[in-house]
Amino acid sequence: MPKNQEPLDANVQAKKKSLQKIKGGCHCQAIRFEASVNSEAIILNCNCSICKMTGFQHLIVNHHDFKLLSGKTSLSYYQFNTQQAKHLFCQRCGIKSFYQPRSRPKSWSINVNCLDDFDPDKWQFNDFDGINWEQAQAELNHNY
Numbered sequence: 001m002p003k004n005q006e007p008l009d010a011n012v013q014a015k016k017k018s019l020q021k022i023k024g025g026c027h028c029q030a031i032r033f034e035a036s037v038n039s040e041a042i043i044l045n046c047n048c049s050i051c052k053m054t055g056f057q058h059l060i061v062n063h064h065d066f067k068l069l070s071g072k073t074s075l076s077y078y079q080f081n082t083q084q085a086k087h088l089f090c091q092r093c094g095i096k097s098f099y100q101p102r103s104r105p106k107s108w109s110i111n112v113n114c115l116d117d118f119d120p121d122k123w124q125f126n127d128f129d130g131i132n133w134e135q136a137q138a139e140l141n142h143n144y
């Protein structure tokens with residue numbers, strides 16, 4: 001192997017090491033999913049009108065790192081305001097375990113409260129000022 005490829009391989013290995021498999025779903029278990037996330041990902045606590053009510057704590061995962069294992073036909077959705085986010089929930093138990101956020105069109109946002117064996121001490125949490133969405137989004141794009 002040429003010497004100049006070594007740093008790249010080291011990077012790939014480091015990335016693999018920090019990836020973590022997570023699993024979760026809704027309360028009645030109709031909806032189940034798994035995903036790969038960077039273990040250094042930051043969980044966002046949002047104060048917008050809907051997240052405040054649901055207690056949704058956001059873990060953002062690329063669409064291609066997420067797999068819906070079951071429950072596709074159990075999903076319903078709710079939209080409001082700009083109609084860009086798609087707030088998915090289980091038709092049976094009403095739990096919103098993941099959804100399509102407005103802030104990240106190519107990612108899902110998973111509710112960490114819906115994960116199996118979630119240990120909050122192992123993750124970093126930040127606030128997202130969703131009631132002032134445009135400004136909060138600009139800061140998010142700047143910082144992450």
Ligand SMILES: [Zn+2]
Pocket residue numbers: 026027028029030031090091092093094095
């Ligand atoms: Zn359910």
